[in-house]
C-alpha cells in the first residue's frame with residue numbers, strides 16, 4: 001500500500017529530466033503529478049511510462065468544458081491508468097456529475113475524481129478581479145460544497161482551508177493542496193501557502209510540491225528531506 005502524502009509536480013520541459021527524477025526515487029516515497037506543461041510537450045506517452053514504473057499519477061489537466069466533453073476527457077484519462085484526475089468545480093454540478101458518471105464504467109479501478117476550487121496562486125484581490133465578491137476561503141468552501149454534493153471524491157484547495165473543509169465535508173473527502181513551501185523556500189507565484197508540517201497538521205490528504213523539489217540541486221534528496229520532516233510531525 002502507498003501511504004505517500006507528497007505528490008511531486010513534474011513541471012519539467014524535458015522528458016529526460018522527468019524520467020531521471022522518477023528513476024531516482026521509490027514509487028512508494030511519492031506520487032507524481034503531470035500537468036499542463038509536460039502533458040502538452042510529451043502527452044499520454046509520458047503518463048504511460050510513469051504508470052508503467054508503478055507510480056500513482058495525478059493527471060492535473062483541470063478539465064473545464066461542457067459536460068459531455070469533460071466526461072469523455074475523464075474516460076480518456078482513466079484509460080491511461082492514472083490514479084487521480086481533476087476538473088474545475090466552477091464548471092458546475094452538471095459537469096462534475098457527468099464526469100463521475102463517465103468514470104463508473106471503470107468500477108473500483110476508477111481514478112479519484114477531484115475538483116479545483118480557487119487556485120492557490122490567487123489572492124482576495126485576484127478573485128475580486130474575476131467578479132467574485134467572496135473571500136478565497138468563502139469561495140473555496142462554497143465550491144467544495146458543490147463538489148461534495150455532486151459526488152466527487154475531494155477538492156484541490158490550499159492547506160490554509162483544510163481544517164474548515166474537513167469539518168464541512170467530512171474526513172473522507174480528499175483535500176489535495178498545492179502551495180506547499182518548506183521553510184525558506186521561494187514562494188514564487190503561490191499566494192495561499194503553508195509548510196509541509198503545517199499542512200500535515202491541518203489534515204490535508206496529499207500535498208502537491210513542485211519547484212522546491214524539481215528545482216533543487218538534488219531533487220531526490222529534497223523529497224527525502226521533506227518526507228523525513230513529515231515523519232517527525
Ligand SMILES: O=c1ccn([C@@H]2O[C@H](COP(=O)(O)O)[C@@H](O)[C@H]2O)c(=O)[nH]1
Nearest residue numbers: 009035118119120178179208209210211
Ligand atoms: O490551485 C492550484 C492547482 C494546481 N497547482 C499546480 O500545482 C503545482 C505547484 O507547483 P509549485 O512549483 O510547488 O508551486 C503546479 O504544477 C501547479 O500547476 C497549483 O499550484 N495550484
